[in-house]
Amino acid sequence: MGLVPFAAFVGLFLIWPAVSLFRLAVRPTRNSNISAMREAVTGSYLDSFLYTIKLSFLSALLGAICGTFLTAAVMRVERPAWVRQAVSSFAGVAANLGGIPLAFAFLAALGTQGLVTKALSWFGIDLIGAGFTISNFAGITLVYLYFQIPLMFLVTLPAFEGLRPTWREAAANLGAGPTRYWRHIGLPILAPALLGGFLLLFANAFSAYATAYALSSGGARLIPVQIRFFLQGNTITGKDNLGYAMAAWMIILMIAVMGAYLLLRKRAEQWQR
Amino acid sequence: MSHPKDMYFESVTKTFDATVALENFSLTVRSGELLTLLGPSGCGKTTALRIAAGFERPDTGRVLVGAVDITNQPPHLRQMGMVFQSYSLFPHLSVIDNVTFGLRMKRVASQEQRMRGLRMLELVRMEGLTDRLPHQLSGGQQQRVALARALATQPDVLLLDEPLSALDAKVRAEVRDEIRTLTTRLGTTTVFVTHDQEEALGISDRICVMNKGIVEQVGSPTEIYDHPRSSFVADFVGELNRIRLGGVDLVVRPEQVILDNCHTADTGGEIVATSFHGSFMRYQVRLDDGQAVTAIAKHTPGSGMRAGTRVTVKIGDEKHERSV
Amino acid sequence: MATLTNRLKTPLWAWVVITLAAIFFVLPMLAMARFAFQRVPVALLGRNTLFDRWTLDGLVDMFRDPDFRPALWLSLRISVLTVALTLLVMLPTALWVNVQAPRLRSMVETATLLPYVIPPIALVVGAGGAFRDLAPWFLRSDYCLVPFYAVLAMPFTFRSLDTGLRSIDLKTLIEASRSLGAPPTTTLLRVVVPNISSALLGTIFLTITVVLGEFTIASLLLKPTLPLYMSYSQGRNPQGALGLAILLLALTTLLFFAATRLRRRGADRKMIRIGAMP
Numbered sequence: 015m016g017l018v019p020f021a022a023f024v025g026l027f028l029i030w031p032a033v034s035l036f037r038l039a040v041r042p043t044r045n046s047n048i049s050a051m052r053e054a055v056t057g058s059y060l061d062s063f064l065y066t067i068k069l070s071f072l073s074a075l076l077g078a079i080c081g082t083f084l085t086a087a088v089m090r091v092e093r094p095a096w097v098r099q100a101v102s103s104f105a106g107v108a109a110n111l112g113g114i115p116l117a118f119a120f121l122a123a124l125g126t127q128g129l130v131t132k133a134l135s136w137f138g139i140d141l142i143g144a145g146f147t148i149s150n151f152a153g154i155t156l157v158y159l160y161f162q163i164p165l166m167f168l169v170t171l172p173a174f175e176g177l178r179p180t181w182r183e184a185a186a187n188l189g190a191g192p193t194r195y196w197r198h199i200g201l202p203i204l205a206p207a208l209l210g211g212f213l214l215l216f217a218n219a220f221s222a223y224a225t226a227y228a229l230s231s232g233g234a235r236l237i238p239v240q241i242r243f244f245l246q247g248n249t250i251t252g253k254d255n256l257g258y259a260m261a262a263w264m265i266i267l268m269i270a271v272m273g274a275y276l277l278l279r280k281r282a283e284q285w286q287r
Numbered sequence: 288m289s290h291p292k293d294m295y296f297e298s299v300t301k302t303f304d305a306t307v308a309l310e311n312f313s314l315t316v317r318s319g320e321l322l323t324l325l326g327p328s329g330c331g332k333t334t335a336l337r338i339a340a341g342f343e344r345p346d347t348g349r350v351l352v353g354a355v356d357i358t359n360q361p362p363h364l365r366q367m368g369m370v371f372q373s374y375s376l377f378p379h380l381s382v383i384d385n386v387t388f389g390l391r392m393k394r395v396a397s398q399e400q401r402m403r404g405l406r407m408l409e410l411v412r413m414e415g416l417t418d419r420l421p422h423q424l425s426g427g428q429q430q431r432v433a434l435a436r437a438l439a440t441q442p443d444v445l446l447l448d449e450p451l452s453a454l455d456a457k458v459r460a461e462v463r464d465e466i467r468t469l470t471t472r473l474g475t476t477t478v479f480v481t482h483d484q485e486e487a488l489g490i491s492d493r494i495c496v497m498n499k500g501i502v503e504q505v506g507s508p509t510e511i512y513d514h515p516r517s518s519f520v521a522d523f524v525g526e527l528n529r530i531r532l533g534g535v536d537l538v539v540r541p542e543q544v545i546l547d548n549c550h551t552a553d554t555g556g557e558i559v560a561t562s563f564h565g566s567f568m569r570y571q572v573r574l575d576d577g578q579a580v581t582a583i584a585k586h587t588p589g590s591g592m593r594a595g596t597r598v599t600v601k602i603g604d605e606k607h608e609r610s611v
Numbered sequence: 612m613a614t615l616t617n618r619l620k621t622p623l624w625a626w627v628v629i630t631l632a633a634i635f636f637v638l639p640m641l642a643m644a645r646f647a648f649q650r651v652p653v654a655l656l657g658r659n660t661l662f663d664r665w666t667l668d669g670l671v672d673m674f675r676d677p678d679f680r681p682a683l684w685l686s687l688r689i690s691v692l693t694v695a696l697t698l699l700v701m702l703p704t705a706l707w708v709n710v711q712a713p714r715l716r717s718m719v720e721t722a723t724l725l726p727y728v729i730p731p732i733a734l735v736v737g738a739g740g741a742f743r744d745l746a747p748w749f750l751r752s753d754y755c756l757v758p759f760y761a762v763l764a765m766p767f768t769f770r771s772l773d774t775g776l777r778s779i780d781l782k783t784l785i786e787a788s789r790s791l792g793a794p795p796t797t798t799l800l801r802v803v804v805p806n807i808s809s810a811l812l813g814t815i816f817l818t819i820t821v822v823l824g825e826f827t828i829a830s831l832l833l834k835p836t837l838p839l840y841m842s843y844s845q846g847r848n849p850q851g852a853l854g855l856a857i858l859l860l861a862l863t864t865l866l867f868f869a870a871t872r873l874r875r876r877g878a879d880r881k882m883i884r885i886g887a888m889p
C-alpha cells in the first residue's frame with residue numbers, strides 16, 4: 015500500500031520507457047523485411063556490439079584486477095589512519111566521475127598536446143608515434159579505468175573488511191601459511207564479491223555514454239554512441255528502429271549481467287553473517 | 288616430573304604501547320591436563336593464549352613445548368589447535384571440509400582425511416550434519432565443529448579462548464561438558480580461557496588465576512576455592528563476606544553462613560532480599576549493627592524464608608577463612 | 612583488535628600500489644588544471660615558463676558569456692526540483708519499508724538498482740518513444756529532466772535514507788510520539804526528520820551531485836543544462852570549459868565529502884560507502 019507512490023514513479027519513468035523501447039524495437043520496419051532486432055545483431059552492427067563488449071570486458075578485467083590490488087594495499091595500511099579514509103572518499107567521487115570532465119582531463123594529460131605526452135617525450139618516449147591516442151581502443155580503456163578502478167575498490171572494500179582475522183588465525187593454526195591461506199580461504203571467500211565486482215564494472219563500461227561521446231572519434235563505434243546516432247534529436251535517419259533495437263539488446267544484456275551480479279552479492283552476504 | 292609434551296611459559300612479558308598485558312608470566316601446562324586461565328577482563332588471558340599460538344611475539348621470555356623453544360616459530364608450523372570465541376569456521380567450506388582442513392594442509396591422504404574427519408564429528412555428535420555450511424548451523428553446533436576441527440590434527444596443545452561465551456546458558460553447559468569429556472578421552476593438553484569462575488571450577492584440572500598480567504595462584508579448583516593465597520583470589524573465586532563478629536574479623540563464604548529464624552543468639556538481623564536459584568536460595572541479610580551479609584541455603588520444599596523475616600546469624604563449623 | 616597482520620608492518624608493495632594509483636588519479640586532474648589556468652602552449656612549456664601566465668581569464672570570459680547564466684540557472688532549478696521530488700517519493704518509501712514492511716526492504720532495494728539495468732542512454736531513448744505520442748508537451752519542457760534525474764539518483768538516495776532510518780529505532784520513536792498524542796504529520800516533522808537530519812542532508816547532496824554530473828539524458832533531449840553547456844563551449848572557449856569542469860568537480864567532491872561525513876555521524880560504519888553503488 016505505502017509503496018504505491020514509489021511503484022507509480024518507477025513504473026512511469028523507468029519501466030514504461032523500457033517497455034516502450036521494446037515495443038518500438040519489434041514493430042515492423044518500413045523498408046526492410048528483416049526485423050530491427052535481427053538486423054541490430056548482424057554485419058557491422060554486430061561488430062559494434064562485439065567491439066563494445068571487448069572494450070567493456072577489457073576495462074572491467076583490468077579495473078577489477080587493479081581495483082582488487084588497490085583494496086588489498088589499502089587494507090594493509092593501518093598506520094596513518096587517514097589513508098584509508100582518503101582513498102575511500104576519493105573513490106566515491108571518482109567512481110561517479112565520467113563524461114565531459116573526465117574526457118577533458120585525459121585530453122589535457124594524454125592528448126596530442128597533453129602534459130604527460132609532452133613530459134614523456136622529454137624522456138624520449140613517443141606515445142603518439144607508438145600508436146596510442148586517447149580515442150582509440152587502448153585510450154578509451156585507459157580513460158574508463160579512471161572510474162572502473164575506484165568502483166571496484168568501493169565494491170570490494172566491504173568484502174575485504176569482512177575477512178575475519180580469526181579465519182586467518184584458524185588457518186595458521188591448522189598449518190596454512192600466508193600463501194595457502196589466500197589460496198584456500200581468502201580468495202575463495204572473496205570470490206563472489208570479486209566476480210560480482212567484475213560484472214558490475216562490465217555493465218558500467220557497456221552503458222557509459224558521456225565519456226565515449228566526449229572522446230568522439232574512437233567512441234563512435236561504441237553501442238551507446240551508435241544508439242544516439244540512429245535516434246539523434248531531430249534528424250530522420252530512417253533507421254530509428256535500429257536504434258531502439260540496439261538499446262533493447264543493451265537492456266537484455268544488462269538484465270543478464272546485473273542478475274548474475276545480484277545472485278553473487280546475495281551469496282557473499284550470506285557468508286558475511 | 289617433566290614430560291616431553293608439557294608446555295612452559297618462561298618469564299613472558301608483553302606490552303602493547305603503554306599497557307602491560309603480561310608481566311613476567313611463568314606457567315607450566317602439564318601434558319594431558321585441562322588448565323584454565325581465569326581472571327577479570329583485560330588481565331592478559333587472551334594475550335597468553337595468542338603468544339602460545341604464535342599470533343603475538345613476547346617482548347621477553349620464552350615459550351617451550353617439552354625441550355623445544357617455539358617462541359619464534361611461525362604459527363602455521365606449531366602444533367596448536369585453537370577454538371575462538373565465535374565465527375571462526377570457514378564460511379565457504381562444509382562442516383566436513385572445515386574439520387579436515389588441517390589434515391589437508393598436512394597432506395594426509397584424502398581417504399584418511401574423510402575417515403578421521405567423520406570420526407571427529409562423531410565425537411562431537413555432529414555426524415548428521417557433515418555437508419551443511421556454517422551459516423546453516425546454530426551457535427552451539429558451530430562451536431562443536433570448531434572443536435572437532437581443532438582436534439582433528441591431534442595438536443600438542445588445544446587452546447580455547449572463551450569458546451562458550453557466545454552461547455546461551457543451557458547450550459553452554461552442554462558444550463562445556465563435551466569439551467571436558469573429549470579432552471580427557473583423547474588426553475589432549477588443554478588451555479581454557481574464561482572469566483567465569485563457575486565455569487573454571489567446574490571444568491578444570493588446575494586453575495591459574497591471573498590479575499593484571501600477573502599469575503596470582505595456580506592450583507586445583509578446591510585448593511583455589513578453599514585456600515586462596517591472596518585476597519584477590521578469594522574475592523574473585525567464589526563470594527566472600529567480610530564481617531566483624533564479637534570483635535573478630537571474619538572472612539566467610541556465603542554457604543558457611545547459617546540463618547536461623549528463632550532469635551535467641553546475640554547476632555540478630557533481618558532478611559532484606561531473597562533470590563531463588565533452583566537448588567539453593569540466596570539471602571541478603573542486614574545485621575542489627577548495620578553490616579551486610581550474604582547467605583546461601585540449600586533449597587528444600589517449604590524451607591524458604593521471606594524478606595523481612597528476623598533471623599539470627601551463625602557461622603558454620605568448617606574452618607573459617609583466615610582474614611586476608 | 613590484535614591481528615596477525617598488525618604485527619607485520621605495511622609491506623612495501625602496498626605503498627607502491629597506492630603511490631601508482633595516486634599518480635594515475637592525480638595527474639589528469641593536474642593536467643586539466645594547468646590547461647585551464649595557464650596560457651602557455653604545451654610545446655613551450657619548460658623550466659623557465661612553468662610559472663608564466665597563470666590566469667583565470669578563461670573562466671571569467673565564460674562567466675560573461677550570455678549563455679552561461681541560463682545554463683547555470685536551469686541546472687540549479689532542476690537540482691531543487693529533483694531534490695524535492697526525491698524526498699517526496701523516496702522518503703515515504705523508505706519510511707514505509709522501515710516501519711510497516713521490513714520484509715519488502717530487499718525487494719525495494721533491488722528495485723532501486725533498476726537504473727543499472729536500464730542505463731541512461733536506453734532510458735532516454737525509451738522515454739522519447741513513450742512520451743512522444745502521449746504527452747509531447749512533457750518532453751518539450753526543460754523540467755522533464757527532473758523525474759529522470761530522480762530515477763538515476765535512486766540507488767544512492769534510497770540507501771542513504773534507509774541507512775539513516777535503520778540507525779534509529781524508528782518504530783519506538785513513532786509509537787512514543789503517537790502515545791503522546793501527536794498527529795502523524797507532527798510525528799514526521801518534529802520527531803522523525805530531526806533524527807535523520809544528517810541522512811536527509813546527505814541524500815540532498817548526493818542528488819545534487821547526480822544532477823550536476825548528468826550529461827546523457829540532457830544531451831539527447833537537447834536541454835541546455837550546465838554539463839551540456841560545458842561540452843558545447845569547449846570549441847569556443849576551451850580554457851573556460853575546462854575551468855568550469857574543475858569548478859564542478861570541486862563542488863561535487865565537496866558535496867560528496869559532506870554527504871559521507873554526515874552519513875558517518877549517524878549510521879554504523881558498514882554502511883558508509885554507498886558512495887558509488889549497490
Ligand SMILES: Nc1ncnc2c1ncn2[C@@H]1O[C@H](COP(=O)(O)OP(=O)(O)OP(=O)(O)O)[C@@H](O)[C@H]1O
Nearest residue numbers: 303306308327328329330331332333334482612613
Ligand atoms: N593488540 C593490542 N593492542 C593494544 N592493546 C592490547 C592489544 N591486545 C591486548 N591489549 C591490551 O592488553 C591487555 C590484556 O588484554 P587481553 O586481551 O589479553 O585480556 P583478556 O584477559 O583476554 O580480557 P577479556 O576477558 O576481556 O578477553 C588489555 O589491557 C588490552 O587492552
Ligand SMILES: [Mg+2]
Nearest residue numbers: 332333334448
Ligand atoms: Mg580475551
